[in-house]
Amino acid sequence: MNLDAIRAQFPPLASGRAYLDNAAGGLLPSRAIAAVTDHLTRYGATNAMPGHRPGQEILALKHRAREATAVFLNANPEDVALGPSATALAFRLAAAFARMWGPGDEVILSGLEHEANASPWRELERAGVKIHVWHARQPDMQLHQSDLAALLSPRTRLVSVTAASNVLGVSVDIPAVAAQVRAAGAWTVVDAVHAAPHAFPDVGAWGADFVMFSPYKVWGPHLGALWVSPEHRPHLPWPRLSFVPEGDITGLEYGTPQFELLAGWLGTLDYLRELGGHGALSRAALEAASACIQELEEPVSERLLTGLLNAPGVTVYGPPTMEGRIGTVAFRVEGEAPELTAARLSADGVDVAAGHFYAVQPLKDLGLYPQGVVRASIGHYTSLEDVERLLAEV
Numbered sequence: 001m002n003l004d005a006i007r008a009q010f011p012p013l014a015s016g017r018a019y020l021d022n023a024a025g026g027l028l029p030s031r032a033i034a035a036v037t038d039h040l041t042r043y044g045a046t047n048a049m050p051g052h053r054p055g056q057e058i059l060a061l062k063h064r065a066r067e068a069t070a071v072f073l074n075a076n077p078e079d080v081a082l083g084p085s086a087t088a089l090a091f092r093l094a095a096a097f098a099r100m101w102g103p104g105d106e107v108i109l110s111g112l113e114h115e116a117n118a119s120p121w122r123e124l125e126r127a128g129v130k131i132h133v134w135h136a137r138q139p140d141m142q143l144h145q146s147d148l149a150a151l152l153s154p155r156t157r158l159v160s161v162t163a164a165s166n167v168l169g170v171s172v173d174i175p176a177v178a179a180q181v182r183a184a185g186a187w188t189v190v191d192a193v194h195a196a197p198h199a200f201p202d203v204g205a206w207g208a209d210f211v212m213f214s215p216y217k218v219w220g221p222h223l224g225a226l227w228v229s230p231e232h233r234p235h236l237p238w239p240r241l242s243f244v245p246e247g248d249i250t251g252l253e254y255g256t257p258q259f260e261l262l263a264g265w266l267g268t269l270d271y272l273r274e275l276g277g278h279g280a281l282s283r284a285a286l287e288a289a290s291a292c293i294q295e296l297e298e299p300v301s302e303r304l305l306t307g308l309l310n311a312p313g314v315t316v317y318g319p320p321t322m323e324g325r326i327g328t329v330a331f332r333v334e335g336e337a338p339e340l341t342a343a344r345l346s347a348d349g350v351d352v353a354a355g356h357f358y359a360v361q362p363l364k365d366l367g368l369y370p371q372g373v374v375r376a377s378i379g380h381y382t383s384l385e386d387v388e389r390l391l392a393e394v
């Protein structure tokens with residue numbers, strides 16, 4: 001499928017603006033938007049109820065969404081929770097850990113984390129857990145496993161690490177980190193929110209214990225998802241409604257689901273199934289779609305990075321090459337506050353973001369918090385023309 005055909009499926013792109021804030025949220029394909037509208041038109045706010053036909057259909061929708069999300073993660077449905085956001089699900093998981101750990105236990109946070117994979121675990125300090133930070137090395141802001149080795153101990157219970165920094169675009173070798181942590185007798189929780197749109201997660205290959213991502217960063221509606229390893233799921237004491245069996249993943253899904261958003265997410269996955277060239281949703285279809293996305297993004301990411309590195313008066317943060325990177329670049333323009341740069345570009349039809357993006361630790365380490373940086377981030381539908389417009393205006 002060519003780029004023009006792909007872009008035609010995303011209505012906001014028809015505005016003519018260059019959308020370069022995909023790290024904050026992706027655009028939705030037409031069929032996902034239609035799925036949300038169709039659900040609300042047919043069902044309104046009807047709940048999942050086994051006693052009548054509409055309720056049965058909505059219950060079936062919930063099961064389909066869980067099963068399809070499991071395919072996306074290469075997981076089993078019974079290990080996948082869906083909720084309002086990855087952050088909300090992480091705090092619910094932290095409540096379970098707070099019932100298990102206390103003084104003498106330790107948690108390690110990577111220095112690249114978005115606060116969704118940091119603040120929930122810092123809450124464990126209230127229970128007496130000690131927190132360490134595995135800082136990224138400057139100036140490239142990459143994590144080194146030798147630095148992690150110096151922090152790991154028999155007291156380590158959990159290591160939180162992002163698959164890719166949401167502000168700097170730095171990527172992490174998750175299988176290698178997860179193997180190192182497991183060998184030390186600890187668990188790994190992975191924030192795949194920023195990495196997922198660029199290379200779909202594979203919990204089977206990663207070897208982590210917990211993985212979260214946000215469908216709304218993968219061209220779906222505003223939802224969060226959390227995978228819990230079947231090794232741990234039956235034993236985690238998260239707070240739950242009284243009638244939910246212990247270890248049942250639905251215990252993490254407090255309240256009524258956003259059924260219309262689940263319908264939209266299924267529409268997005270159908271788009272990805274088609275992008276992968278398959279007639280039915282399967283792991284093979286999504287792997288093909290992910291490969292297609294990486295092929296589309298490669299030249300655009302390269303041009304974005306090299307163009308900003310060579311732009312006069314522009315400072316780029318993170319690795320100077322695409323090795324260990326994805327298509328997100330943080331920068332500042334000399335003599336101009338980040339929010340003013342973003343406002344100037346947006347006035348010319350180029351939409352980038354400015355701020356700290358909840359990436360507190362890495363920007364503190366760089367001395368850029370709280371003002372933050374300008375962030376340009378691509379999706380698979382981003383064109384070289386979009387990037388050239390940014391570079392011409394920056």
